[in-house]
Amino acid sequence: MFLQQAQQVNAWDTLLIDNGDKILQLNTEVERVKADQQRLENELDFVLAQQEELDAILNPLENAVKSQGRSTLTQHADQERERTYRLAENIDSQLKRMAQDLKDIIDHLNTTNATSQDSNNPIHQIAKILNLHMESLQWIDQNAAVMQRKVEEVARLCETRRREQERSFRLAFE
Numbered sequence: 001m002f003l004q005q006a007q008q009v010n011a012w013d014t015l016l017i018d019n020g021d022k023i024l025q026l027n028t029e030v031e032r033v034k035a036d037q038q039r040l041e042n043e044l045d046f047v048l049a050q051q052e053e054l055d056a057i058l059n060p061l062e063n064a065v066k067s068q069g070r071s072t073l074t075q076h077a078d079q080e081r082e083r084t085y086r087l088a089e090n091i092d093s094q095l096k097r098m099a100q101d102l103k104d105i106i107d108h109l110n111t112t113n114a115t116s117q118d119s120n121n122p123i124h125q126i127a128k129i130l131n132l133h134m135e136s137l138q139w140i141d142q143n144a145a146v147m148q149r150k151v152e153e154v155a156r157l158c159e160t161r162r163r164e165q166e167r168s169f170r171l172a173f174e
Contacts, residue, residue, distance in 0.1 A: 026122070029112075033126045036105055040133060043098050047140070050091050057084055081155050088148045095144050099137045106130045 061080055109127040 030122055030126070033109070033123070037126070037130070040098075040102060040105075040130075043101075044137075047091070047095060047098065050087075050094070054084070054087055054091065057087065078158075081151075081158060085151055085155060088144070088151050092141075092144050092148055095137065095141045099134070099141055102130065102134045102137055106134055 057080075061084065106127065109123065109130060112123070
């Protein structure tokens with residue numbers, strides 16, 4: 001009887017040690033994922049700040065275009081347009097880079113947790129959250145592309161109007 005109870009206690013002890021190791025591994029993985037998520041949140045905050053900066057740059061330009069109506073566009077406006085265009089390209093490239101980083105993280109998590117599909121598993125839940133983040137970044141990327149096309153359209157229209165005004169100016173003084 002004593003030997004049987006000792007064997008049972010030994011089995012429980014082994015089970016507790018194994019589970020403790022698993023908990024430590026899981027905790028390490030969760031901490032790594034938390035760090036990755038924090039890095040992702042920091043990058044998203046950075047992108048948001050750049051978008052706000054772009055908005056702050058575009059608003060005065062839009063107001064200037066509205067107030068000028070059909071008057072000639074100055075060289076300053078051309079420079080601002082170029083600067084805004086470069087900023088939009090920069091933001092677009094950063095969004096693409098972040099989307100690829102996020103995709104790599106999600107692929108890594110999905111590969112790591114391919115064997116465990118338990119919906120109560122914290123790693124699986126984190127992978128779901130990161131998948132949602134990935135979809136959000138893709139949405140941001142698509143909207144950034146739309147915004148870039150609009151900026152290019154405005155630049156093209158401004159250039160066309162400038163040429164028309166130069167042509168009409170030359171005709172008026174000839």
